[in-house]
Amino acid sequence: MALAKRRGFIYQASEIYGGINGFWDYGPLGAQLKKNLRDAWWEDVVLNPCGGRPGPNGEPLRMVPLDTSIIQHPKVWEASGHIAGFSDPMIDCRETKQRYRFDHVLVYGPAAAERGGKPFFAFVPDTASEARQKKKAQKAFGEVRSFPLSQLSPADWTQVVAPDAERAGTLTEPRAFNLMFKTYVGATASEDDVAYLRPETAQGIFVQFKNVIDTTRVKVPFGIAQVGKAFRNEVTPRNFTFRSREFEQMEIEFFCHPSEARDWFAFWRDERMRWWRDLGLAGQSLQLREHDKDELAHYARAGAGTADIEYRFPFTAPGFGELEGVAHRSDFDLAQHQKHSKASLEYFDAERGELLPNGAHQGERYLPHVIEPSAGLDRGVLALLCEAYVEDPARASPELLLLSPRLAPIKAAIFPLVNKEGMPAVSEKLYLDVRRRFWRRGLIEHDVKQAIGKRYARMDEAGCPYCFTIDGQTLTDQTVTVRDRDTAHQERIALERVVGYLEERLGPG
């Protein structure tokens, strides 16, 4: 987090006013890193889906993009089930006015059954309350054990000291707390004007399904992809950007015939896992986890299941945190919107149904099933930063980011060894040449100040893969040094080779 701030990746939102919990801003390098990840997703999902690999039907994938509004008709959220069901159970502490997610709270009690009239001590794991309450419980009981608050019987409810409280019995009963941000559309701000900031981008896709079918030449099976902001009034935003109240999603809704849903589910689950791995989240820190039956969301219960792609973030280790969910949503959403809007969302598939004497098919009308790979852009950035972060005590500045050249916000940096003796003029020209060629791929940096070691260290921390330095020798033999971030190894190459050198590593500009 310190490096992310120091190098301008991520800042606390409204920091000069003390910050606002659950909101984050991306600094210059973070904004570019986030754009690079968003672009990589767009390229590999919309423009060249799955690198050209065919789907389970043996055909190239058909994908189209969409960009829908953050605010939709409130009935969208009624139909989707978000108004009735998108909530977390919350408990409040009457003494400290703190609010907790019921399912996040555990209690310490005696290891043996008998409490001798003493209370339970509640805590939230990984917060200061954990050690504090454990100490109190050990003082009261000696040996202690912990278990979820939800396992306590209602009779014991008044015998709990809340995580930040002094006395027992100050916790309220759990109440459902809707996670959608409410707002008002128009000037009157009456209850008739209530609207919601979307808690997922997916619903915008479902409600435009018919328009996409009618106005383009796509045929089922095909996917609609959308990237955009989503908002959730998370009760306990935490772990840096992992659980934020405003975040970006990269969602695919892939529409297929119900009989093919299982094959498409397996296809997307494996493809999405491969994608994250190819971006650099390789090894033991990435895992695929199939949901148990009782974990499935309401829309996924009847289908082939849900699989989460999870990353072992430093704050979840040794456990994992969700990066992307791949769910078989069946026809839940289209059926709900069809019912609530009264618009037919059925698809007429001319290539199915009985074969007629004239060789054509009779056709089949159905509601397609949906496979939904839904990824978090902010969680992706966070996972990539965590994976890239390395400490190398052998270096003058021991922290560096081993970001892949595709994702690194700064692709190359160009320095004069010293800011005199004709070197800045040469480096400035090289900088402009390189920028003219590679600006589409990301930032190119030119830095003339400070000792060269400090400039290299800055670039290591920024994750810049290549630094080129103009020195005294350049002026005599037209060569420069190129320094590789990963090895800190330097070699000399011809000045005129710099663009070609980068092209070999970054691809054409």
Ligand code: GAP
């Ligand atoms: N349309 C399905 C859907 O929204 P989800 O599992 O609730 O499913 C999808 O969200 C992804 O969005 C998650 O895998 C995660 O990466 C990201 N996400 C969800 N809530 C988030 C939050 N509060 N902060 C940051 N990212 C979040």
